Amino acid sequence: MVSKRIVLHFPHRLVNQPIVYKLVEEYDLQFNILKAFVTPEEEGLMVLELGGKRENFDKGVEYLQSCGVKIQPLSHDVVRNETKCTNCGVCVPICPTEAFVVDKKTRKVIFNDKKCIACELCIKICPPRAMEVHF
Ligand code: SF4
Ligand code: SF4
CATH class of the missing domain: 3.30.70.260 (ACT domain)
Known part of the structure; x- marks a missing residue:
């Protein structure tokens, strides 16, 4: 099995x-x-x-x-390179599982990797290529 x-x-x-x-x-x-x-x-x-x-x-x-x-x-992880992320917010609406949220106070984009299903949509659209696939 x-x-x-x-x-x-x-x-x-x-x-x-x-x-x-x-x-x-x-x-x-x-x-x-x-x-x-x-x-x-x-x-x-x-x-x-x-x-x-x-x-x-x-x-x-x-x-x-x-x-x-x-x-x-589903054997790889999607991770964010924090030094590259500019908190532009482009990834927030594209993520189907709402793994990104904007912190109302700081306006920073928080990435919750537990919600990520590794669809890779954010990889393609992130302007500074901060989202990476790790095998
Ligand atoms: S699209 Fe990329 S740079 Fe913009 S907030 Fe998301 S991870 Fe950060
Ligand atoms: S890989 Fe897909 S599910 Fe994971 S954070 Fe990016 S857009 Fe969201």
Whole structure:
């Protein structure tokens, strides 16, 4: 048996398709959706725990990839380089899990890494490239 937490990136055309349910029907996998949302670019994003027999798990992952779903293991951390962050606030509205909040008193942007699901949206948009992926 295997159980992994993974992030699925769905292209726009697949957002309303019941792809994940096929994992149950055809590959006898169990899943638990931890987060699901549509990003501003209208890409679907889902964080789920997926488990089952190793052979079925691998086939299920192959099926997802053949449909055009990008799969990212939740095995890396997103961290902020505090010396680079300028507290510009660009990352605050983009983060789907509200991992960034502006401190009302100091106006500084606080990063709560416990909320981060490593979707990497902030990596691309942070102007001084303060958000980094650590494997
Ligand atoms: S976008 Fe980058 S520089 Fe701006 S507040 Fe967020 S982490 Fe800091
Ligand atoms: S990677 Fe960035 S945008 Fe994505 S959840 Fe983590 S902090 Fe938010």
